[in-house]
Amino acid sequence: MNPRNLKTFPKTHLSISVALPLVAFLAFCTQAFAQPESSSPSQPVFRLDGGDTTYAFGVNERGELQQLYWGGRISAQDAVPPAHPEKELASFDSSYNNTPQEYAGWGAGLFQEPALKVTFADGNRDLVLHYVSSTKPDVNSLEITLKDISRAITVTLHYKIDPESGILARSATIENSEPKPVMIEQAAAASFSLPPAHYTLNYLTGRWAGEWTLNRETIQAGERVLESRRGTTGHQANPWFAIGKGDADEEHGETWFGALAWSGSWRIVVEQDQIDKVRITGGFNPFDFGYQLKTGEKLETPVFYAGYSHHGFGGASRLLNHFTVSHILPEGPNPKPRPVIYNSWEATEFAVTEAGQEALAEKAAALGIDRFVMDDGWFGQRKTDHAGLGDWYVNKEKFPNGLKPLIDKVHSLGMDFGLWVEPEMVNPNSDLYRQHPDWVLNFPGRPRTEQRNQLVLNLARQDVRDYVYGFLDKLLSENQIAFLKWDYNRNWSEPGWDQLPPEEQKKVYVQFTRNLYSILAELRAKHPGVEIESCSGGGGRVDLGILHYTDEVWPSDNTDPLDRLTQQDGFTRAYPVQVMMAWVTDSPHWLNGRTTSVTYRMLVSMQGSLGIGGNLNKWSDADLTTTKRLIAAYHQVQKTITQGDLYRLISPTNGSEFSATETVSPDKSQAVFFAFAHSTQEERGFPRLQLLGLDPTAEYSLTSIEGKAIPGTPAQASGSWWMNHGVDLDLHGDFQAAAFRLDRK
Structure with a gap:
């Protein structure tokens, strides 16, 4: 339970086992209620x-x-x-x-x-x-x-x-005072309605390595069902929507939006009824759902956040993203910008050694990296993905003296230390599974379906919950670990819980996620300096529920920079840049075989919370020099990029050859804009960029981070000049990129 929630959203029934470790009814106050x-x-x-x-x-x-x-x-x-x-x-x-x-x-x-x-x-x-x-x-x-x-x-x-954004937080508590148990078969957090009109629905779908696809369609009679039945949020759809009225576009028109704060199976239904009204209902997914309430028991739903903007889809995303930074994230309302990280996975995969990690740490520190993260392979008998999950002790062959020598080395280089874990999973080839085969989700007598050679621990069980919390607490207590990359690499199957009577077994869909939240909350309370990333093979568990307990998320395993342009465009519709980790990895890229320059890759990732994930042992001196220069430039403008107002000047979607974003600091003293060309043809240049969100009366100086404006571009001009006249960039060729900053004089 997060103490912040108890102060701001009082509940009188938190001792009931079904009570929600509340996701974010936060410290804001209404301007008027009448x-x-x-x-x-x-x-x-x-x-x-x-x-x-x-x-x-x-x-x-x-x-x-x-x-x-x-x-x-x-x-x-x-x-x-x-x-x-x-x-x-x-x-x-x-x-x-x-x-x-x-x-x-x-x-x-x-x-x-x-x-x-x-x-x-x-x-x-x-x-x-x-x-x-x-x-x-x-x-x-x-x-x-x-x-x-x-x-x-x-x-x-x-x-x-919320008095600032007008975002409304809604949930429901259902209580049974009948003399006998009642079975809840469907429970929403809230329903919302819109009057008859022509509406356009925006929502996000995807798959592994292809998350965050923005879909737009006219709302017509019947239902559009957005859901996950997978036990977790899912890559395939995200619990967010935006609905525009009439000709609403990126910056103009009435727009309604919402996001469900739940990390388990969920459903949002957008329905146009027989009299053309539109209804939005969201909460627990009723598929395979059944929650028995005994006499005197209560069930709390997730929280459904919803808001309105008259500044189009861009205005809607800015409202929701600022609200998330201020009121949802653990360090809100003023979270610090995320450290620039180096992650060792692509360099070493499972073959981690103390000497190898120390050598990578030296290279990372030389680039100006803030945090060194050792990924998979450090624990149990983990040499491949076939063994070791569940056995969370340091492998003595790889680290004879434990993690301390490596951590000390990282600290001596001026970085803090992070570690990869996957707490909710177990390999059948592990000591834990051999001792506790009943601890996994399963139906007795039925096959146990493996994915990535692993099974899902039944975190709904109290003994499993206590084991997971216990080994994480021990790991953090015995080592100076500043960060956990918390992974989750498969969906559910056979979601049985045979320790309970048959009529209560479907509670697993609620209690699993409740216990996950409680572990995260308890760890943060005992180890307040530790930061956590939610990762699920990419964007498989990204929602406002998990973000109340974690500091950042991993949007996709796909780090190809061209693919990331569209993924980041979709991601930021629903979630802030502050939490969007964006890595620079090797070229040619392992997924698409595409070759791009380190400058192009860096500028794509500098639109998010920056990380480096390539094999630095193979990078050229020239690429290392460029990376170091751009990391230094990023540090100077990071807060504006990650916590400012985001404007999508040119969308990379629908086959666009170009992309451009701009972020303006809340006080309008600084703006940073990025431009990307997939390819230019027939001697045509990059489209003129008319900037947005500046103070029209202020004077701003233009500084290149990377790239050039055309000759004659003023070095200083008013906000109205940059917004109305705009700026022309000297950007030609394939996979080219530029970035500039504007600073108020």
């Missing part, structure tokens, strides 16, 4: 205002909680009219079905996506939730209690709004 005077006690209207956004909902005549408005901020003097149910259009489209409820139970003829579906002990499955009461625990928050019309099932809806 019930307009026109609302009656029987039909209250609730309103939350923050940033440029107003969110309003109320109780209609039937007692349902109904959304009324979500969009641009309206005046405090404007009273939101009370809620009234939508009319029945036909016997096939009832009023109950047509009315956009804040949190609808499956019952009373609901055919839309429900927020909650249950089965009672007597077989009844009808659930109709009506408003009971509201409370305001503090100036920042609102809680609404709903109850079934006759059964003792209550739902408490939690609301909190």
